Amino acid sequence: MSDELLTPDQMAKADRLAIEGGPFDGYGLMLNAGRAVAAVVLAHFPQARHAHILCGPGNNGGDGLVAARFLREAGMAVSAYLAPAPREGGEVARALADFPETVRPLEAFCATAEDVVVDALFGAGLARPLDGVFATLVDKARLSGAPVVAVDLPSGVSGQSGAVLGAAMAALRTVTFFRRKPGHLLFPGRGLCGTVEVADIGIPRRVLAEIGVDLFENTPRRWRAALPAPDPLGHKYSRGHAGIFSGGPSATGAARLAAMAAARSGAGAVTLLSPASALLVNAAHLTAIMLQRADDPDHVAAFAGERKLSALAIGPGYGVGEKCRAFVAMAAGLRRERGLGLVLDADALTSFEGEPEALFACLNLGGVEEAGSVVLTPHEGEFARLFPGLGAHVGLSKVERARRAAARAGATVVLKGSDSVIAAPDGRAVINIHASPYLATAGSGDVLTGLITGLLAQGMPGFEAAAAAVWLHGDAGLRLGAGLVAEDLPAAIPAVLAGLSAADESFREGPR
Ligand SMILES: NC(=O)C1=CN([C@@H]2O[C@H](COP(=O)(O)OP(=O)(O)OC[C@H]3O[C@@H](n4cnc5c(N)ncnc54)[C@H](O)[C@@H]3O)[C@@H](O)[C@H]2O)[C@@H](O)CC1
Numbered sequence: 001m002s003d004e005l006l007t008p009d010q011m012a013k014a015d016r017l018a019i020e021g022g023p024f025d026g027y028g029l030m031l032n033a034g035r036a037v038a039a040v041v042l043a044h045f046p047q048a049r050h051a052h053i054l055c056g057p058g059n060n061g062g063d064g065l066v067a068a069r070f071l072r073e074a075g076m077a078v079s080a081y082l083a084p085a086p087r088e089g090g091e092v093a094r095a096l097a098d099f100p101e102t103v104r105p106l107e108a109f110c111a112t113a114e115d116v117v118v119d120a121l122f123g124a125g126l127a128r129p130l131d132g133v134f135a136t137l138v139d140k141a142r143l144s145g146a147p148v149v150a151v152d153l154p155s156g157v158s159g160q161s162g163a164v165l166g167a168a169m170a171a172l173r174t175v176t177f178f179r180r181k182p183g184h185l186l187f188p189g190r191g192l193c194g195t196v197e198v199a200d201i202g203i204p205r206r207v208l209a210e211i212g213v214d215l216f217e218n219t220p221r222r223w224r225a226a227l228p229a230p231d232p233l234g235h236k237y238s239r240g241h242a243g244i245f246s247g248g249p250s251a252t253g254a255a256r257l258a259a260m261a262a263a264r265s266g267a268g269a270v271t272l273l274s275p276a277s278a279l280l281v282n283a284a285h286l287t288a289i290m291l292q293r294a295d296d297p298d299h300v301a302a303f304a305g306e307r308k309l310s311a312l313a314i315g316p317g318y319g320v321g322e323k324c325r326a327f328v329a330m331a332a333g334l335r336r337e338r339g340l341g342l343v344l345d346a347d348a349l350t351s352f353e354g355e356p357e358a359l360f361a362c363l364n365l366g367g368v369e370e371a372g373s374v375v376l377t378p379h380e381g382e383f384a385r386l387f388p389g390l391g392a393h394v395g396l397s398k399v400e401r402a403r404r405a406a407a408r409a410g411a412t413v414v415l416k417g418s419d420s421v422i423a424a425p426d427g428r429a430v431i432n433i434h435a436s437p438y439l440a441t442a443g444s445g446d447v448l449t450g451l452i453t454g455l456l457a458q459g460m461p462g463f464e465a466a467a468a469a470v471w472l473h474g475d476a477g478l479r480l481g482a483g484l485v486a487e488d489l490p491a492a493i494p495a496v497l498a499g500l501s502a503a504d505e506s507f508r509e510g511p512r
């Protein structure tokens with residue numbers, strides 16, 4: 001499946017460009033779309049007693065009317081229901097004229113669990129919350145127990161953001177056209193789409209260049225070429241040296257999880273930077289990971305120079321407060337002066353609650369051309385603390401919120417969740433769906449921080465490192481499944497990386 005994602009506005013432009021360039025006019029595209037919907041219904045619900053096609057006032061409804069005609073021709077018992085009369089001379093009116101049976105008012109819809117419902121009420125043109133008869137149809141469809149096939153999007157789901165406007169259909173399958181939309185990947189929309197199929201309706205690929213696609217699903221295609229591979233003549237320090245700050249004696253586990261993940265990502269050396277009070281507890285648990293006392297920012301800066309540290313992470317289990325801010329400022333200085341990569345997570349983000357500008361200022365101070373990449377990895381709570389005005393309830397899509405945050409901070413932002421968004425300050429963004437709900441477990445985020453740090457230490461640029469780490473973390477979660485605990489994730493990374501290499505191999509060999 002292609003990984004480009006188009007907003008409803010970009011999709012409207014794709015339709016327009018396709019129609020201008022031919023060979024299909026608007027009605028031709030609608031015929032192709034309706035035919036694709038009918039094919040999905042016939043393939044997956046051939047035993048349905050009756051197909052009920054709910055058609056809205058726009059082109060989504062037109063697709064539904066075309067699907068109704070093809071299903072009828074294929075021998076299915078069909079009822080089509082239509083919103084008040086479509087615009088005269090338009091494509092929907094043409095689809096209506098070509099439907100050989102009488103259509104019924106939407107209010108007449110009534111289905112049973114043995115039937116199938118085609119939801120063609122609204123797609124890309126959804127402009128306001130569903131209410132009145134449309135909200136009633138959502139309830140009726142759910143109560144009927146019949147499977148729902150959504151045309152383009154489940155009605156009520158915003159293609160732009162995945163948000164539910166008022167109420168929304170819950171589909172078992174969704175047939176969309178040309179390319180998926182952000183609303184198919186972002187929750188809650190993703191949870192209402194069921195299985196998403198993308199139908200080719202004759203829109204040529206070339207329109208993508210003209211649209212200027214800037215949002216993608218997070219797939220290896222986006223970062224595979226930048227993933228580090230060891231130099232056969234290299235040594236451990238030439239493979240990157242990652243430093244992870246540990247919290248105090250009762251909060252050391254998070255940093256050790258991150259350190260092990262950094263090592264598994266391929267960094268040649270990893271050092272845990274520990275307060276004196278936690279040296280013994282850390283020493284008792286470490287083998288391949290090195291340990292260094294770190295109570296004074298100046299000493300850490302000197303150590304970073306002597307041992308050629310190439311990336312630092314601070315936050316997991318570190319503790320919120322003045323000391324954390326001081327070490328962040330020191331790390332930001334090393335980033336500017338020596339080009340170290342920097343990952344700020346958890347307590348390092350919360351420490352700047354109420355004064356985020358202080359953080360952004362120290363990240364953006366002069367000399368940034370030479371500076372290493374910075375990646376911030378907030379979950380929604382940390383994000384809202386660091387970016388007031390961009391929290392989940394502001395009415396912007398998760399992609400837009402992450403993009404604005406990245407631009408504000410001058411750093412790559414990983415806005416974590418079941419639909420993590422990774423955004424770069426220059427506007428590039430990906431949505432990750434390659435993950436498992438079992439990853440929602442204590443310590444999982446610390447492992448992600450470590451993976452990003454390890455990849456940055458090996459010289460991978462910030463956006464690519466963050467996107468790759470989120471995918472690798474997700475792949476580990478998918479492989480481990482039920483029962484996984486955070487400790488299992490670093491150990492699963494060799495198999496994840498081997499899987500990627502195997503996929504490369506089959507790609508080089510081509511189809512057999
Ligand atoms: N040529 C094209 O543009 C193509 C479009 N296609 C289909 O067309 C759809 C987009 O068509 P449209 O732009 O006409 O949009 P829609 O069919 O999604 O809906 C737009 C209409 O619904 C009304 N509306 C929006 N929200 C409402 C609400 N909550 N309550 C009541 N009325 C509401 C609008 O005023 C407008 O009349 C796509 O989703 C796709 O299914 C396909 O036929 C392929 C070709």
Ligand SMILES: [K+]
Nearest residue numbers: 119122153155
């Ligand atoms: K729909």
